[in-house]
Structure formats: C-alpha cells, structure tokens
Amino acid sequence: MQVLEHTQTPKTECLIRILDVLMLYSMGHLAALLRFSTSIEDLAHIHQTTLYFCTALSPAIFSQFDLYQAWRGKTLSNQLILTAAAIFAVLASGLILSFLIRGVDDLSRLWMAYWAGLSILALIMLRPLVYSLIATLHSSAIENKRVLIIGYGSVGQEIHRRAQSHQWAGYEVSAIHGTNTYASNIEKIPCLEDIPDAVIKHKIHEIWLALPLSEFDTLQKIRTLLCNVLVDIRWIPDTSALGILSNKTIHLFGMPVIDLNRPASDGIPGLAKELFDKVFSVCVLFFLSPVFLTLAIIIKLTSPGPVFFQQTRLGINGKLIKIYKFRSMKNHRENKGYIEQATRNDGRITPIGKFIRRTSLDELPQFFNVLKGEMSVVGPRPHALQHNDLYKDKVTLYMQRHRVKPGITGWAQIHGLRGETDTEEKMARRVEFDIHYIQHWSLWMDLKIILWTTCYGWKDAHAY
Numbered sequence: 001m002q003v004l005e006h007t008q009t010p011k012t013e014c015l016i017r018i019l020d021v022l023m024l025y026s027m028g029h030l031a032a033l034l035r036f037s038t039s040i041e042d043l044a045h046i047h048q049t050t051l052y053f054c055t056a057l058s059p060a061i062f063s064q065f066d067l068y069q070a071w072r073g074k075t076l077s078n079q080l081i082l083t084a085a086a087i088f089a090v091l092a093s094g095l096i097l098s099f100l101i102r103g104v105d106d107l108s109r110l111w112m113a114y115w116a117g118l119s120i121l122a123l124i125m126l127r128p129l130v131y132s133l134i135a136t137l138h139s140s141a142i143e144n145k146r147v148l149i150i151g152y153g154s155v156g157q158e159i160h161r162r163a164q165s166h167q168w169a170g171y172e173v174s175a176i177h178g179t180n181t182y183a184s185n186i187e188k189i190p191c192l193e194d195i196p197d198a199v200i201k202h203k204i205h206e207i208w209l210a211l212p213l214s215e216f217d218t219l220q221k222i223r224t225l226l227c228n229v230l231v232d233i234r235w236i237p238d239t240s241a242l243g244i245l246s247n248k249t250i251h252l253f254g255m256p257v258i259d260l261n262r263p264a265s266d267g268i269p270g271l272a273k274e275l276f277d278k279v280f281s282v283c284v285l286f287f288l289s290p291v292f293l294t295l296a297i298i299i300k301l302t303s304p305g306p307v308f309f310q311q312t313r314l315g316i317n318g319k320l321i322k323i324y325k326f327r328s329m330k331n332h333r334e335n336k337g338y339i340e341q342a343t344r345n346d347g348r349i350t351p352i353g354k355f356i357r358r359t360s361l362d363e364l365p366q367f368f369n370v371l372k373g374e375m376s377v378v379g380p381r382p383h384a385l386q387h388n389d390l391y392k393d394k395v396t397l398y399m400q401r402h403r404v405k406p407g408i409t410g411w412a413q414i415h416g417l418r419g420e421t422d423t424e425e426k427m428a429r430r431v432e433f434d435i436h437y438i439q440h441w442s443l444w445m446d447l448k449i450i451l452w453t454t455c456y457g458w459k460d461a462h463a464y
Contacts, residue, residue, distance in 0.1 A: 016130060017059050023122050024090070025055045031114035046103035047111065050094040057093055062086045063268035084120050091116055144172040145205040148189075148198060150222060152178030155255075156210030159236055162253035169253070174202040178210075192221060199229055209235040209260075228392050228399040230318040233260045263404050264441040272443060277377050280450075281370040288364065295326055295352075295361060303330055303350045308365055313382035316405045321374040323382060323406075324365035328353030360457055366408045378446040379407025380434035383421075391427050398427075401434040404441075409453040411437035411445075 028051040032040035040047050065086040091112055098104040147163070149156050156178055163171045175198050177189040189198050199207070207226065211219055226233060235258045248259045265273050285292075296307045308324050315321040329348040349357065356362040369375040375382075380401040392398050412418075412433035421427045437445070 017062075019126060019130060020062060020123075021055055021058055023126060024058050024087075024119055025051065027118040027122055028055070028115050031111050031118055034118075035108065035111045035114050043108070043111075044103070044106040046098050046101075046106045047108070049101070049103070050098055050107060050112075053097050054090045054094040058086075058090045060268060061090050061093065065089070083123050087116055087119050087123075144170045146172050146174040146202055147206050147208055148175045148177070148195070148202065148204045149173055149208045149210055150177045150192075150195065151210035151215075152176050153210065153212075155212075155236055156208075159208060159210060159253065159255060162255070166253055171206075174204060192218075192225060195222075195225055196229055199231060204231055206232045206234060208257075209233065211235075211237075213237065227397060230399065230402060232262065234258065235260055261400060261403060263438050265404060265438075269441075269443075273376065273441075273446065274373070276443065276446070277370050280377055281367040284364075284367050285371075291361070292364065295356065295364075298352050299327055299350075302352050303327075305330070311382075312385060313406060314385070314388060314402050315374050315382075316402065318399075318402050321369070321382075323369050323375065326356055326362040326365060328357045328362045360409075360453075363408055370408070374405070376405040376407045377409070378437075378449045379405050379410055380437065381410050381413060381430075382406035387421070387427070391424070391431075394424055395428045395431050397435055398431050401431060401438065404438055409449055409457060410434065411449060413457065414449055414452045 029040050032038065032043060032047065036043060040051060062083075065082045095104065095107070095112070098107045149160060152160075156176075160173055160176075163169070163173055173186055175187045175189055177192065177195060187198070187202070189195055195207075198204070207229070209219070209222065211222075213219075234252070236252070236255060237258065248262065250257050250259065263270075299307050305327055307327060309327045310322040310324060313321055313323050328350060330350055353362070366375055367377075370377055388399070410433075412430045415433055417426070417430040417433060421430060
C-alpha cells in the first residue's frame with residue numbers, strides 16, 4: 001500500500017498566535033502609561049491580574065473566532081472585524097473575572113477601553129506586516145500548499161483566480177479536473193478515476209471540490225474515490241443554491257468553504273490534547289516504572305527473546321510508525337502477507353503473555369510512542385498494515401480513522417470492540433465507533449475513556 005505523508009503543523013499560524021499574545025500584553029502596559037502616566041505595576045493589583053488572565057486566555061478565545069484555523073485566504077477587513085470581536089470577548093472575560101474576585105470596583109474601565117482600542121489599532125498595522133513576511137518566506141524558503149481543483153466552472157475558476165492574486169497565502173494550484181481549463185502550465189486530469197494517482201504524483205496537500213449540489217452523482221463518485229486519500233478535502237459550493245448547512249464553514253479568499261474531513265481535535269484543541277497526552281504519559285511512566293521493570297524481568301526469564309517488540313503501523317495521515325509492546329509471544333516467523341491474529345488458546349502466546357494481553361499491560365510501552373508524538377493516549381487503535389489493505393475498500397470511511405493519531409485506548413475499545421476482528425462486520429462496527437470519536441472528540445470524552453479503561457479495561461474477556 002502506498003501511503004501519503006502530509007505535515008499539518010501550522011508554523012506560520014503559530015507565529016501569528018505568538019505575536020497576538022505579545023501585542024495584547026504590550027498594549028495593556030501602553031494603555032496604563034497613556035491613561036495614568038505610570039506603569040501598570042503601580043496600579044491596583046486587579047489590573048495586573050486582569051492583564052495576565054486576558055493575555056493567557058486570548059489564544060483560546062481567538063480560536064473560537066476562527067482567527068487561527070482559517071487565516072489563509074481571509075480578506076483583511078473580515079479578519080479585522082473578527083479580531084475586534086475577539087478582543088472585546090477577551091476583555092469581557094477579564095471583567096467577569098474581576099467581578100468574581102470582587103475587584104471590579106478598583107478596575108479602571110477607561111484603561112480597558114484604551115487597551116481595546118490600542119489592541120485593535122496594533123492589529124491593523126501588524127497583520128499586513130505579518131502577511132508580507134509570510135509571503136516573503138513562502139517565496140524563498142517555505143513550500144507552498146499544492147492544490148488540486150475538481151470542477152472548473154464559474155466557482156472553480158473564481159477560487160483559482162483568487163488563489164493566484166493572494167500569493168502570500170501560500171497556495172499553488174497544481175492540477176485541475178474539469179472543462180474550460182485555460183491554464184496551460186497546469187496539468188488537466190481527464191478522468192475522475194485518475195485523481196488519486198494525481199494526488200500522489202503532484203504531492204497534493206489539499207483538494208478543492210468546486211461542484212454544485214446539482215452534480216450529486218458526481219459528488220458521490222468522488223466521495224468513493226477519495227475515501228482513502230489522506231489530504232485535506234474542502235468543498236466550495238455555489239452558495240446561491242446551497243442555503244445554510246450544519247457543517248463547519250470557513251472563508252477562503254472571501255468565499256465560503258466547507259471542511260469535509262477536518263477532525264474535531266484539529267487546531268488549538270489539538271494542542272491542548274497533545275499537551276495532556278505528554279503530561280499524562282510522563283505521569284504513567286513515572287508511577288508505573290516498578291511495573292515496567294517487573295514485567296521486563298519476568299518476560300526475559302520465562303522465554304528467550306527481547307523484552308519489547310515493534311510493529312509497523314500507520315500514524316496520523318498515513319505516516320508509517322513503529323509502535324512498542326511488551327513481547328507476549330514466543331519468537332516465530334510471520335507468514336508474509338498473511339494476517340495471523342492472536343486467537344483463543346493460541347500456542348504462540350507465552351504464559352506471562354496470556355496475562356499481559358488479557359490485562360492490556362502489553363500496551364504500556366506505547367506511552368513512549370505518545371512522548372515521541374507518534375500516538376495519543378486516546379484514539380483509534382492502530383491496525384496491522386494488512387488489515388488496511390484488506391478493509392480500506394470494503395468498509396466505508398475506513399482510512400479516515402488515520403486522520404488523527406492512533407491511541408493506546410479508544411472509544412471502540414471501551415464499548416467492547418477489542419480483540420480479534422475476523423469478520424467484515426466486526427471491523428465495520430469498530431470503524432463506526434472510531435469515526436464517531438473523531439467527529440465528536442473533546443477532552444472530557446478523552447477523560448471518560450481513560451477512566452473507564454483504568455477501571456475496567458484490564459479485564460476484558462475479548463482480549464486474548
């Protein structure tokens with residue numbers, strides 16, 4: 001199976017986050033100097049508390065106004081309107097905090113007004129400079145995002161024109177499928193069936209669907225063709241006939257765009273999930289280090305072979321990774337290309353292996369994978385590569401479970417979908433729960449899964 005690798009780390013967006021935080025903090029100090037002709041440290045303590053609170057909270061609130069998730073292609077006026085609203089939301093949170101801690105009487109409202117005005121003014125000057133810097137970086141050092149446009153009617157041509165006129169955004173249209181393709185230097189894809197190969201050939205990062213709802217049959221065919229394609233897919237509908245949809249909508253070059261396969265844990269929430277994963281993994285490895293040492297000694301003494309073994313699996317967006325496990329089987333040679341899952345009373349399993357497999361203790365070394373950034377504590381369980389080849393065309397949305405990092409435990413596992421998957425129905429059921437998790441993820445959901453796994457996950461009758 002050929003796998004696409006696509007890094008989604010938003011380095012330029014992180015730069016904007018950092019600059020916004022520094023700007024907000026600096027403007028709070030400047031507001032104190034302009035209003036009181038003194039440093040904020042000389043004012044009532046509530047001013048410093050509000051400043052620190054609002055500054056720390058600003059990235060989370062700004063993300064709710066889509067300032068970081070969709071900065072590419074957004075018009076400057078629209079960006080500034082959203083930013084002003086976000087700043088007022090941040091300062092309103094500061095007012096609420098001052099009220100709760102009974103410091104609102106000492107808080108200068110005029111200072112808050114100065115702070116808001118200066119922050120908005122600073123953003124008016126800062127954003128164009130940042131965009132110019134990004135455009136320079138894109139032209140010299142940073143690789144553009146390569147795009148394939150499907151559908152080249154009026155909507156497809158317009159989004160292409162806007163991408164060309166907004167070169168600072170870092171998009172490059174590399175291929176087009178559709179009629180009326182006038183660009184001589186861009187490859188035309190004659191058949192829909194050729195699109196998956198074109199994605200690999202041109203190392204495409206995003207696919208833009210510029211098709212109306214009237215072409216429903218074509219959209220359905222494209223959905224089938226792209227279900228195993230691990231890149232961002234965006235639908236740019238004809239809004240005059242579309243109306244209002246419940247899907248997540250952003251703006252790209254001033255045009256509404258619907259994200260079709262962006263996980264709920266993408267963006268700022270994903271950073272929070274990753275931070276939680278790292279902290280939780282460090283705690284587990286520290287407190288369970290005696291268990292690690294004991295198991296390692298027993299495994300080494302009871303059967304010949306290494307303590308750990310590695311398995312090749314697919315990570316986020318199809319990247320190949322090596323996951324770690326405690327060895328629970330005798331050394332044996334796998335039949336190449338054949339999926340030989342562990343079964344009940346499997347003769348390959350060692351005596352200690354039966355215990356650690358049933359209690360899932362064999363999975364503990366995967367916390368090292370979490371620390372390496374290859375896995376998450378909670379997520380879809382990684383399957384054998386042969387399973388991916390077997391089921392990717394049989395089970396709907398099977399490959400989309402690789403849009404997030406694989407997990408040590410998951411939503412499917414706490415619902416009893418563990419162990420051997422010897423039928424297509426079992427695998428389809430597991431994938432159904434995995435997709436539900438990806439669509440409805442939250443930190444609270446992760447905590448519930450971890451709590452259930454801690455209490456009951458070590459005694460599942462389906463694990464052997």
